C-alpha cells in the first residue's frame with residue numbers, strides 16, 4: 001500500500017447507507033453466523049474474551065477445567081495482544097498464541113481470533129507519533145490506554161494490515177479458528193493533518209468540485225468560502241457554531257474511513273484463509289453512533305455487537321431489546337452474535353451495579369430471542385491488574401465458588417438445550433425508522449431547541465412498542481422494501497433525502513400506516529432547509545400537512561391538548577390539506593385550536609403527524625391505536641415487562657420458538673402451550689406460570 005491520503009480513503013463510502021439503503025444484502029463471506037454454529041457442532045455460541053497472557057500456567061489449567069464445566073465453546077482471543085505478538089516492528093512472537101490455540105482446541109473451545117489493532121504497542125507510538133489521534137482542541141494523545149490511534153495515519157493503517165496478514169497467514173487454516181474478529185469497537189475520531197488530507201480526498205469524491213462543496217456547505221454565510229481544497233479543515237475547535245454541512249460530512253467521512261479500515265483488514269484475512277470462517281468486528285450498541293451501522297451491516301459476515309445495559313430491572317431488558325433489534329436490523333434480519341456483555345455489570349451514570357440473581361440467564365435469552373446465535377461476555381476471567389480490574393467477568397475475583405460463576409455455568413448449560421433454535425429468524429411487522437445522517441445532523445450546534453435529541457426519540461419510540469409487547473425492527477427511511485412492515489414510526493426524522501421522502505409516501509400509498517413525529521423532513525442530505533413548508537415533498541402530501549413555523553417550548557413546560565392530554569418540548573403552526581384531519585388541537589397558548597396531532601388517509605394507507613411531544617400516556621394510547629389499525633399484535637398478550645418474542649424456522653412454516661421472559665417481580669401466566677426447551681417439560685394448552693424473573697423457550701407447532 002502506498003502512503004498517501006488516497007490510500008487510507010480507498011473506496012470507502014462507495015455505497016453509503018443513504019445511497020443503497022435496504023441493508024439486506026448478504027455479505028460475501030458465506031453463511032455468516034451459520035458457519036460459526038456449524039463449527040461449534042450445531043450449538044449456540046457461549047464464551048467470552050479470553051486473555052490468557054494475563055495469567056500463568058496454573059490458571060490456564062483451571063481455565064480448561066472451568067470452561068468445560070461452564071459449557072464454553074467459543075473464546076475471543078488476542079483482542080489486546082499486539083505488544084506480545086509483535087514486540088518490535090516486523091518481529092513476531094506467535095509461540096505463546098500457538099500454544100493457547102492448541103490448548104483451547106484440545107479442550108473443545110473454538111476461537112474467535114482477533115486482530116489486535118485497537119491498541120498499538122508503545123514502540124509503534126514512539127516510532128510514529130503522527131499516528132496518535134488529535135482531539136478537536138488540538139491535543140495529541142499519547143499511549144498508556146487503548147483505542148489511541150488515527151485511522152487516517154498511513155503508518156497505522158499499514159501496521160494494521162501487516163499484523164492482520166501475519167495472523168491470517170499463520171492461523172488461516174487452524175482448526176481452532178471459527179471466526180475472525182477485526183479490531184475492537186471502531187470509535188476513535190481524530191482531527192489531525194492526516195485526517196484533514198484524507199477528508200479532502202473524500203470530499204472531492206463526494207462533491208466533485210470546490211464550487212459544489214461551497215454550495216453544499218452554504219459557505220456564503222459567515223465568509224467561509226473555500227478558494228482551494230487545502231483550506232478545508234476537519235471540524236476543529238472554533239469560536240462559535242461550526243458549519244453544519246462540514247460537521248455532518250465529517251461524521252460521514254469518518255464512518256466511511258473506519259469502514260475502509262475494516263475492509264482492508266477483512267480482505268487481507270480473506271485472502272489468506274478459507275471463506276467459511278466469517279469475519280466481523282464488534283459494534284458498540286446501543287448508545288454509540290460514530291459509525292453508519294447500516295453500511296457496516298452490509299460488510300460484516302455476521303453482525304457482532306457489544307451490549308452493556310445502563311439501568312437495572314425491566315429497563316435493562318428494554319435496553320437489550322433496543323440494542324438487539326438494531327443488531328438484527330443492521331444485518332438485514334439474519335442471525336447475529338452478541339460478542340460482549342457483562343457477566344455482572346450494569347453501567348449507570350455514577351456507579352457500576354451488579355446484576356440481580358437470574359439476570360445473567362434472562363439477559364442472555366433476551367439477546368438470543370431477538371436473533372443472536374449465542375452469548376459472549378467480556379471477559380472470561382476478571383483481571384487482577386490493569387485498567388479494567390473492576391469490570392466483572394464470568395470467573396470473578398472470588399473464583400468459581402461464587403454466585404456469578406454458578407449462574408454462568410447454569411446459563412451455559414441452558415444454551416446447550418437451545419441448539420435447535422440456531423438459524424431461526426425473527427419477523428417483525430412494525431419498525432422504527434433509523435438513519436445515521438439524522439442522528440449526526442441532530443448532534444449539531446445551533447438547533448432551535450436542546451430537546452431535539454435523536455437517540456432519546458429513537459429509544460422512546462422503540463420503548464413504547466416494547467411496552468406494548470411488540471417486537472420491532474429498525475429500518476432505513478429510504479429502504480425500498482418498507483412494505484414488509486404494517487406500521488412504521490418515524491421519530492426525529494430531521495434530515496430526509498428526496499429518495500426517502502418518496503419511499504415513505506409510496507409506503508403509505510400502498511397501504512402502510514406511518515407516524516411521523518415533529519420537526520421531520522426539515523433539511524435535505526446537504527443540511528439545506530426544505531423551502532415552502534416542512535416536511536419534504538412528497539411525504540408532505542401523504543401527511544396532508546404543511547408546517548409553517550415551529551415554536552419550541554421552555555424546558556419542563558407543558559401545554560394542554562384538546563383531548564385532556566399534555567404536550568411538551570415542541571409545538572408547530574401547521575395547515576391541513578384535505579383529506580387530513582386534526583385528531584387533537586392545542587388547548588392553550590398562541591396555537592390554541594391549531595392541530596397538534598393529525599391523521600390523513602392516503603391511497604390505501606394512513607399517515608399520522610405529531611407536531612409536538614405527546615405525554616407518555618397519550619403516546620402509548622396513540623401507538624395502541626396505530627397497532628390496532630395496522631393489525632400488529634403481540635405474540636401473547638402479557639403485562640408490561642414480560643416479553644414474548646418468536647423465532648421462526650426458516651424452512652418449516654409450522655415451526656417456531658417462543659421466548660417468554662418475565663423481567664418483573666410478579667408471577668405471570670402465559671396462556672400458551674409448547675415444549676419448554678429449558679426444563680424439557682411439555683406445557684399444556686392452559687399455558688405456564690412464569691415466576692418472578694422466570695423464563696421459558698417453547699417449541700411450538702402451528
Ligand code: GLA
Nearest residue numbers: 184185282306340378388391
Ligand atoms: C468494551 C470493550 C472491552 C471492554 C468492555 C468493558 O466493550 O470491547 O474490551 O473494555 O468494553 O468495559
